Amino acid sequence: MVDHSGLRDLVSRTAQDRGWCEPRWFETTREDAGTGVTALALRDHPRLVLACGGDGTVNAVAAGLAHTGVAMGIVPIGTGNLVAQNLGIGSGVRDAVTSAFDGADRRVDMGLLDGRPFVGMGGIGLDAEMVRDTSPGMKRLLGWPAYLPAVLRGLRSGASRVRVRLDDGHWLTRRVLGAVVGNVGALQGGVSLLPEADPADGLLDLALLHDVNARGWLVTAGRLIGSRRVDGPAVERFRFRRLELRSSRTKPFEVDGEVCGTTRSLKVEVNPAALVVKMPA
Known part of the structure; x- marks a missing residue:
C-alpha cells in the first residue's frame, strides 16, 4: 500500500x-x-x-x-x-x-441497472444485504469469510417470489433470497459465482440464489470451501442482454458494492464495449 x-x-x-x-x-x-x-x-x-x-x-x-x-x-x-x-x-x-x-x-x-452504470456486479436481496451489513474493516481483515454473519442474517430475513424475464423471453417464476447480475464472475477472495462471465462478450450473467433447505446450503457451502466456487442447488445461472425482475417483497439493491436503496423491481441491460481499460501486458 x-x-x-x-x-x-x-x-x-x-x-x-x-x-x-x-x-x-x-x-x-x-x-x-x-x-x-x-x-x-x-x-x-x-x-x-x-x-x-x-x-x-x-x-x-x-x-x-x-x-x-x-x-x-x-x-x-x-x-x-x-x-x-x-x-x-x-x-x-x-x-x-x-x-x-x-x-x-x-x-x-x-451494465446498466435501472440506469445506474456498473463495471463489476449489482444485485438485489441477499447480495445487497451482505454489502450493507459487513464492515470494511472486517472485509480487510478476513476476506470473504467476513460476509458469513451477514449471509446468516440474510437467510433469516426470508425469501421473495420473483418473476424474471430475459431478452424478451417468457417470464420465469422463482422463490429466491437474492439475485446477482455480473459483468465479471468472481467475488471477494476469488470465489467464483458467475464462472462464464466475460467482460468483453456483450452479455451479462445472472445468478439466482434459491431458497433451499439446510441440506442444499450445506452442499453449496461444501463446494465453496472445496473449490472456491458458489455452486449446487442454491444457485441457478443465466446469460442475457436485457433483464426485468419483479419481486414480491421490497429488498435492498446494490451497484458495484454501493447500496443504492430498496426496490421491488429492476431493469438491467448490457452496454457493450463501452469502456477502454488498460490491462496488464
Missing part, C-alpha cells in the same frame, strides 16, 4: 520516465465520487485517466469515460477492489501503475 503522497510521486515518476507531461490530479468528494471530476479531466483531452481507489471510484470514473475512447487505468487502493481483481490487475500499487501506462487497451462492457 502506498500512501497518498507516495502514490502521486510514483505516478509522476512513471509518467516522466515515459516522456509524458506531469499528471493532473482531481480529488473525489462525498458529493462527487468521480464522475464530475472525470468530466473536468476530459477537458484536457487526456490519453489516460487513472482511477485510484476502490470499486466505487472505478464505477464513477468509468461512467464518466464510457464511450469516450479515453483509456482508464485502475490503481486498486480501496477496501473493495473487485473489478481490478477480475480484470487481472493485482493489488500491488507499483504493478498497477505500470500496467496503467504500459498495458494493452481492452474494450470491456458495462
